[in-house]
Structures are given as structure tokens and as C-alpha cells.
Amino acid sequence: EAQVTQNPRYLITVTGKKLTVTCSQNMNHEYMSWYRQDPGLGLRQIYYSMNVEVTDKGDVPEGYKVSRKEKRNFPLILESPSPNQTSLYFCASSFRGNQSPLHFGNGTRLTVT
């Protein structure tokens, strides 16, 4: 089954404790992206990647890192999480080009205390 898999679904952590949210897709998509969803703000892009070893900042990259060492994986790293990073995070992937819709994972709800 074609899918984007994120783990974990729920995560509670404390300020400053490094964490990684994993994302994997099995559709051979070149493009992958991370978003955060906050009430009233819709989805805001954190980072995206056009292909292996190519990553770019989105609208809200501060406090986040990503890597794209393999085509299928695109982990999101929070080196020193803070409470303002409490949010619902989505990974998405697609083929390149205007006409390709994004395929989303089921989300990771992160709480930083």
C-alpha cells in the first residue's frame, strides 16, 4: 500500500531534550516536506527536500533540522525543543511538478513541557 509513515504518533518531552520524528514513503517520490499545524494558522512549511542530499528552508525553519540521505526517508530533528514547538506535525511527499498532489502521513502530536 502506498503510504507515508510517521513515527511516533504522540510524543511528550521536556525542554532541551533532543528528539527525532521519522518519516518514510514508499512511492519513490522525489519531493518531501514537513509542516506544522496550529489552530487558526493552517499548515506552515518547516523544511522541504527536492531530492537526496537537497534540502531547503520553508517558512518556519527555526529550531528544526532535517536530512535526506536516502530517497525514502526525511527525518525531522529538534535539537533543543522548546514549548513553542508544541504542535501537530505532518510529513508529506510527492513527485515534483505543479500537478502532483501531496501525500500526507497521519501526523505526530508533540508536546514540549
Place this chain on the structure above:
Amino acid sequence: GDSVTQMEGPVTLSEEAFLTINCTYTATGYPSLFWYVQYPGEGLQLLLKATKADDKGSNKGFEATYRKETTSFHLEKGSVQVSDSAVYFCALRDNNDMRFGAGTRLTVKP
């Protein structure tokens, strides 16, 4: 930069009512337009899309027409069901820039 503005919610309708959710966009290029739906506890799913002016996207009774002259992509459904209760997002894609509206929560009551 590109942006999407959609009707604020929440929207509450009775079953079999007509639905319209307004969406307008600004873009410098020639974007494709999308509607996504998000059910509770899930990620966004593609509902429909249109890739050029005057295209109509449709799926599951929902429709939207890409209107370049009014820069709009309004979502419509003639008769909503309880199972349509969800959050709906309008989005545009211009090359690798993807922009989403803030989302509109729809509740359909029996």
C-alpha cells in the same frame, strides 16, 4: 508571495444542505489548485484538484472550478452528509511552493 485565503469556519449544516466553502488565491505564476480534507486524527487527503484555468475538479460529489478571472476555487457540494464532517483546506502549488489556507471546519448534523 503566493497565498491562499479561505472562508473562516466553523460551518454547521443540516444533512442534505448545499455546501459552499470560498477560496481565493494570489499567485505570480500558473499554479495548480487543490482541496484537501482532514478527518479527525488523520493526515490531509486529496479531495480534488484542477491544474489550469477553467478546469473543474470533482470527487465524491464535491466540485470546484479554477477561475482565473476571479482568482477563486470555491468548493461546492449539492447535498452534504454527516460523513462529510471534517476540516477542508484549499491549497495551491506553484512549482515546489505549496501554500495552504487556514482550513474550514464543517459539521453536518442529522
